[in-house]
Amino acid sequence: MTKSIVYVGLLSLALAGCQAKPEEAKKLPILGSREPKVTMVDGTPKVDTVYHSIPDFAFFNQDSQRVTQETVAGKIYVADFFFTSCPSICPKMKSQMLRVYEKYKDNPNVILLSHSIDPTHDTVAVLKEYAERLGVDSKKWHFLTGDKDTILDMAQKHYMTSALEDKNAPGGFAHSGAFLLVDGQRHIRGHYDGTMAPDVDKLMKDIDLLLQEEKK
Amino acid sequence: MFLTRALIVLCSLGLGAVLAGCFTERGKEGKLLYGRHCANCHLDNGEGLRGVIPPLAGADYLDKHREELACLIRNGINGPIQVNGRMYNQAMPGNRGLTEADITNILNYLHSEFKNPATRMSLDEVKAQLQQCP
Numbered sequence: 001m002t003k004s005i006v007y008v009g010l011l012s013l014a015l016a017g018c019q020a021k022p023e024e025a026k027k028l029p030i031l032g033s034r035e036p037k038v039t040m041v042d043g044t045p046k047v048d049t050v051y052h053s054i055p056d057f058a059f060f061n062q063d064s065q066r067v068t069q070e071t072v073a074g075k076i077y078v079a080d081f082f083f084t085s086c087p088s089i090c091p092k093m094k095s096q097m098l099r100v101y102e103k104y105k106d107n108p109n110v111i112l113l114s115h116s117i118d119p120t121h122d123t124v125a126v127l128k129e130y131a132e133r134l135g136v137d138s139k140k141w142h143f144l145t146g147d148k149d150t151i152l153d154m155a156q157k158h159y160m161t162s163a164l165e166d167k168n169a170p171g172g173f174a175h176s177g178a179f180l181l182v183d184g185q186r187h188i189r190g191h192y193d194g195t196m197a198p199d200v201d202k203l204m205k206d207i208d209l210l211l212q213e214e215k216k
Numbered sequence: 217m218f219l220t221r222a223l224i225v226l227c228s229l230g231l232g233a234v235l236a237g238c239f240t241e242r243g244k245e246g247k248l249l250y251g252r253h254c255a256n257c258h259l260d261n262g263e264g265l266r267g268v269i270p271p272l273a274g275a276d277y278l279d280k281h282r283e284e285l286a287c288l289i290r291n292g293i294n295g296p297i298q299v300n301g302r303m304y305n306q307a308m309p310g311n312r313g314l315t316e317a318d319i320t321n322i323l324n325y326l327h328s329e330f331k332n333p334a335t336r337m338s339l340d341e342v343k344a345q346l347q348q349c350p
Contacts, residue, residue: 085306085307087256087257087308087309088256089256091256091257091258091259091264091265091268091269092256092259094265094268095259095263095265095266098265098266130268132267133266133267133268134265134266134267134268135266135267170309
């Protein structure tokens with residue numbers, strides 16, 4: 001009898017050990033491909049890992065202001081792809097992005113970038129009206145327009161989410177409802193379904209983690 | 217004798233199962249149709265998207281324009297509308313594939329879930345509205 005109590009006690013101790021994770025384990029991963037880069041330092045080869053990162057970009061926001069990598073330099077940002085006349089998943093995405101906006105609207109280190117994948121229709125004026133209707137601040141939440149192929153390319157190749165022109169899709173474009181979390185070095189640190197509230201809860205937890213990390 | 221009796225029992229059991237299926241499906245149909253055709257924009261809880269897409273929950277529009285609702289669902293709407301004192305101007309696409317029964321189910325789902333329209337819609341009322349669409 002006493003023996004079994006000891007065993008149970010030991011077992012629960014062992015299990016408790018499993019659960020307590022060290023603080024370092026809570027770092028978000030860097031998503032995407034990585035390549036070794038070899039440089040010669042003082043005659044000996046030194047290997048660095050080059051992580052996938054978002055290249056330089058230049059788009060216009062709802063105030064006709066240029067938004068580039070400089071706008072987000074040293075800040076973390078959440079990117080998504082949508083269009084204002086989208087009859088499918090966009091309103092759900094935008095209502096979820098509003099939650100992120102409301103939580104971080106007073107934090108200057110968090111920026112939101114919503115790229116229009118229908119920039120021909122979504123001109124600066126259309127985006128301006130959309131942002132005003134949502135009642136959001138254009139310094140925090142940028143609605144971006146620009147060259148269509150460049151934006152679609154950014155989505156596909158660099159943010160690794162799908163966005164395509166598709167005549168059979170509702171509204172003429174097929175795209176995923178993904179939200180991408182990008183750090184101060186423009187590495188993608190998380191990928192979330194922007195139509196699902198629990199996934200967006202996770203995004204906001206990860207933003208808090210990343211803000212801690214960037215502080216160090 | 218035994219066989220026929222067994223057959224009768226089996227048949228009635230089968231019929232019962234079919235009918236039960238029928239009723240439960242009916243009960244859920246409004247919810248399913250709402251999820252498929254409305255919730256993307258008006259959201260599951262009917263609150264819409266702030267300033268862009270009008271709410272359905274607690275919206276005065278549904279009672280003020282009760283007689284236009286069936287046509288609105290089938291043909292969509294373009295141009296500005298006022299809901300709860302606020303102007304909205306986002307085109308709503310039509311849902312031409314929906315039958316009269318589907319539209320009735322959706323409207324009654326709005327009634328039971330969001331309390332407006334204030335009273336249920338009958339299939340006859342929906343049919344009459346659809347004959348008068350602009």
